[in-house]
Amino acid sequence: MLWKNYVLSSSRITRRLHKSPRKSSFSKNFFITGCLLTVGAVSSYLTYRYTSERENKHELSPSYFVKYKISHKRDIDSSHFLLEVTPLFKQKVNIWSLMTAENLWSVEIKQPEVMVVRNYTPLPLKFNPASKEIEILKDGDNADGKLSFYIKKYENGEVARWLHHLPKGHIIEIRGPFIDYEFPHLPNELKRSRDCLYMDNRNERGNNVRENSQFIYQPYDIMMFTAGTGIVTALQLLLTESPFRGTIKLFHTDKNIKQLGPLYPILLRLQASNRVQLKIFETDRQTKQDVLKSIQKSITKPYPYKGLLPFSNVSNKNVMPVLALVCGPESYINSISGRKYDLNQGPVGGLLSKEGWNSDNVYKLS
């Protein structure tokens, strides 16, 4: 009971429900079509939960904690690290096939000594002990349920610091998934291939194999504004099984790009594969004011979301964003999109409002 009360009363814990209320205003069309068409996704998710409950509570679930052991930890610098955890029991459900890019999701990791949980955003990556490389999971592979995280530890931070000190083999407890943002469900939509993301899938000249994407619905584009570890939200959408189908125009701000470690080459690969249009800003090289000025110059006006249209073509030349997602520290969110009040979105302000974006098409992630 104490545990529950503490968790519920902590203002630092921003996502309580396993399924956030659907964002209500990403244009009327988006909302209505989304509501009607999520039925399939939700029912399959409930089936998954029901099944998992029967599996002796070994399958990842939002309603109880499951044990994982730390299987790999790699420091990138003094405050950033990659963490891979492996469930004690192989996961039967492939969470990546289940979630796809229709859901942005996180899990909660429990710190048992101080009785708190924190959210972390898994990435579909695994460590290959033979090559010592980080690999992107392939379609159908859930690596038996391994989860990988990119984490920053803060000097006074409770959980990230604790996680960083834990030795390999240590057992931690995780629950989830918790859905942080839900895109409209596209019934019977075809998967987007990830073949172009694997290093071995290039032609002899080292060029990408040209992607020949055919979908049922016309993809739409989005803009994402991330700072620091906020990059994980974009990476999850871009790397998950059946990744985001439109183009993501990604503005990422970091102190120094080296802080991304092996995630940076992955981002470059995504860019070379026309999945993302990358705009990187380093505060080691530019003042924050100059970064904001540069970002402002590149923000396009919002395009209307037109609902589920039949597929016509994939064009990544002219990005026409219908939604802007913002994820980073409080001051960054303030500058880009106006203040977020804990669980409330707050009015849209900052650079985005100057370019005509509003609460119909902006969502601030934590």
Ligand SMILES: Cc1cc2nc3c(=O)[nH]c(=O)nc-3n(C[C@H](O)[C@H](O)[C@H](O)COP(=O)(O)OP(=O)(O)OC[C@H]3O[C@@H](n4cnc5c(N)ncnc54)[C@H](O)[C@@H]3O)c2cc1C
């Ligand atoms: C949905 C969601 C997904 C998340 N995914 C990730 C992820 O994948 N990787 C990741 O590293 N984090 C992620 N976070 C943030 C994470 O949940 C914790 O808030 C973070 O690790 C700090 O927790 P802590 O216990 O270490 O620090 P706390 O004890 O909460 O904080 C102590 C001090 O650290 C500093 N601090 C904490 N957070 C920040 C911040 N964001 N910016 C600046 N200073 C800060 C402040 O000085 C604060 O007073 C996510 C959060 C949410 C809500």
